[in-house]
Amino acid sequence: MISKxxxxxxxxxxxxxxxxxxxxxxxxxxxxxxxxxxxxxxxDAIEEEAQKVVRHGTNKSCFECHPYEAKIHLQGDHKTISCxxxxxxxxxxxxxxxxxxxxxxxxxxxITTLCLRCHNTEIKARSTIVIKTVGMPDHLxxxxxxxxxxxNQCHHVHAPLKYINEAKKITGLMEEKP
Amino acid sequence: MNPALYEASQNxxxxxxxxxxxxxxxxxxxxxxxxxxxxYPYITGLVDGAFIIAALYYLFDVKSLKPIAxxxxxxxxxxxxxxxxxxxxxxxxxxxxxxxxxxxxPSSAMAGFGYIYAVxxxxxxxxxxxxxxxxxxxxxxxxKGFMKLIxxxxxxxxxxxxxxxxxxxxxxxxxxVGLGIPVAAVLHGYVGFIFGGVKANPTWxxxxxxxxxxxxxxxxxxxxxxxxxxxxxKMGGYSVDSDCIRTCIKTLxxxxxxxxxxxxxxxxxxxxxxxGYHHMVEGLLNGPLASSFxxxxxxxxxxxxxxxxxxxxxxxxxxxxxxxxxGIVSCILLLQVFIMRWNVVIGGQLMSKSAxxxxxxxxxxxxxxxxxxxxxxxxxxxxxxxxLGKIFPFWAEERKGGIQ
Numbered sequence: 001m002i003s004k005x006x007x008x009x010x011x012x013x014x015x016x017x018x019x020x021x022x023x024x025x026x027x028x029x030x031x032x033x034x035x036x037x038x039x040x041x042x043x044d045a046i047e048e049e050a051q052k053v054v055r056h057g058t059n060k061s062c063f064e065c066h067p068y069e070a071k072i073h074l075q076g077d078h079k080t081i082s083c084x085x086x087x088x089x090x091x092x093x094x095x096x097x098x099x100x101x102x103x104x105x106x107x108x109x110x111i112t113t114l115c116l117r118c119h120n121t122e123i124k125a126r127s128t129i130v131i132k133t134v135g136m137p138d139h140l141x142x143x144x145x146x147x148x149x150x151x152n153q154c155h156h157v158h159a160p161l162k163y164i165n166e167a168k169k170i171t172g173l174m175e176e177k178p
Numbered sequence: 179m180n181p182a183l184y185e186a187s188q189n190x191x192x193x194x195x196x197x198x199x200x201x202x203x204x205x206x207x208x209x210x211x212x213x214x215x216x217x218y219p220y221i222t223g224l225v226d227g228a229f230i231i232a233a234l235y236y237l238f239d240v241k242s243l244k245p246i247a248x249x250x251x252x253x254x255x256x257x258x259x260x261x262x263x264x265x266x267x268x269x270x271x272x273x274x275x276x277x278x279x280x281x282x283x284p285s286s287a288m289a290g291f292g293y294i295y296a297v298x299x300x301x302x303x304x305x306x307x308x309x310x311x312x313x314x315x316x317x318x319x320x321x322k323g324f325m326k327l328i329x330x331x332x333x334x335x336x337x338x339x340x341x342x343x344x345x346x347x348x349x350x351x352x353x354x355v356g357l358g359i360p361v362a363a364v365l366h367g368y369v370g371f372i373f374g375g376v377k378a379n380p381t382w383x384x385x386x387x388x389x390x391x392x393x394x395x396x397x398x399x400x401x402x403x404x405x406x407x408x409x410x411x412k413m414g415g416y417s418v419d420s421d422c423i424r425t426c427i428k429t430l431x432x433x434x435x436x437x438x439x440x441x442x443x444x445x446x447x448x449x450x451x452x453x454g455y456h457h458m459v460e461g462l463l464n465g466p467l468a469s470s471f472x473x474x475x476x477x478x479x480x481x482x483x484x485x486x487x488x489x490x491x492x493x494x495x496x497x498x499x500x501x502x503x504x505g506i507v508s509c510i511l512l513l514q515v516f517i518m519r520w521n522v523v524i525g526g527q528l529m530s531k532s533a534x535x536x537x538x539x540x541x542x543x544x545x546x547x548x549x550x551x552x553x554x555x556x557x558x559x560x561x562x563x564x565x566l567g568k569i570f571p572f573w574a575e576e577r578k579g580g581i582q
Binding site: 003004005006008009011012016027030031035036040123126127 | 199201204207279280281283284285300304334335336338340342343346350
């Protein structure tokens with residue numbers, strides 16, 4: 001004769017088995033249908049992602065309507081930088097080939113903030129061989145300019161050394177080559 | 179000469195003896211796995227160590243551990259409840275963890291952890307319920323209303339306390355604890371494996387990692403149990419069983435010698451093999467981690483307790499002094515394991531993949547993963563333990579101040 005206690009234990013074991021089995025059933029129900037068709041992901045996700053509207057453009061798309069900026073940009077040290085890095089997303093400006101809105105224009109202090117996103121020495125994350133970095137306001141002091149100066153007062157934002165080189169050409173002052 | 183090359187050569191001649199130019203990749207600047215990921219192996223480790231103490235009594239019949247065996251189980255349970263909390267807080271969107279359980283990817287180490295955690299939670303819950311059944315039956319008889327219903331559920335609706343029933347319970351407990359040991363070892367070994375499996379990080383990527391994590395887990399868990407036992411007993415005005423403390427300390431000594439040896443062996447292996455990233459690891463341990471690794475983890479929190487444990491083993495001490503030193507050693511070892519987790523998790527991320535620079539980590543107070551969050555998370559298991567103590571008595575019935 002099985003004791004009442006043993007019966008309870010058997011019931012506990014059975015309920016664990018039922019719960020585990022029930023869990024597997026619930027799991028099977030909750031897994032999306034297309035999951036695992038190609039790999040460990042939902043196959044429908046590919047189609048859904050492909051349907052998303054493309055929001056970013058290339059520099060080429062920008063240059064189509066901005067030939068003046070294109071000319072300077074392509075000759076300067078910033079030629080590899082994407083327009084969208086500084087000017088925001090293409091789709092906020094152009095839709096179906098037509099201009100829909102103006103992109104935000106950085107002014108004053110905002111320009112310095114933007115430049116320092118890459119050119120700040122404090123970041124210490126980029127080799128100076130790759131990107132010239134400066135410390136603020138030390139750089140302004142070294143150049144003997146007002147501390148309120150923003151970067152674009154000396155540097156053309158598309159070709160940072162454009163004005164500097166032109167000034168050197170005029171004055172004939174070229175830095176000594178190492 | 180190309181100006182860039184010139185600059186590079188200048189840099190090189192400047193610090194020819196120093197390979198580190200502090201050139202950190204932008205994506206390596208921020209330490210992504212911060213204090214919550216330090217807590218995650220720490221909490222699972224505490225579970226593991228506490229469970230080992232319980233297993234020594236219930237499976238290996240170490241009788242002197244009887245006074246703390248039940249408490250260790252509850253302690254392990256309370257901390258296991260919170261083991262995934264730091265992870266979920268770190269990741270954000272905690273509801274998404276169900277996706278991981280629904281469609282586990284075979285190539286995802288974390289998905290495996292979800293299942294191992296669930297199994298260990300199940301096993302530990304049943305061990306607690308079976309161990310406490312006689313107490314729960316007695317309490318259930320006195321309880322009324324809703325509480326009576328709770329006690330009925332917790333005792334599987336069986337109030338049979340006959341010898342035969344208890345013998346059956348005993349067998350089930352032994353079976354479950356026997357099952358629990360590999361589950362607990364896998365649970366924490368797996369945490370070590372998750373780190374050891376990160377190939378991109380030279381300080382983590384070693385097959386020794388699960389072993390180191392496992393032994394240090396036992397150290398932290400046993401230390402925590404010793405401290406909790408001494409404090410809770412003293413606060414309640416009860417006596418502390420010195421025989422039990424002595425057995426705990428002996429077990430702790432064994433595990434700590436293994437843990438510390440493996441920690442040092444790992445450093446030795448790195449240093450002897452001189453693998454591709456060795457200069458970085460060496461620079462890390464002697465640079466940004468010089469204080470937290472060599473001074474704190476090794477000298478203060480490992481060598482000092484080793485000397486103390488040696489004194490406790492070789493010198494005959496009075497029970498009260500032995501208990502006092504046991505408490506001190508346990509505190510230092512709890513800190514040791516925490517610092518070790520810190521040095522592995524955060525220290526390992528201070529190196530940039532450029533192999534030419536280190537970043538710094540600044541813990542914040544009120545961050546999502548800040549110091550306040552750490553304190554709150556560490557308090558939750560104690561709150562759970564307090565609530566559990568209302569239903570599951572920590573100690574067997576006894577007179578206040580009496581001898582067990």
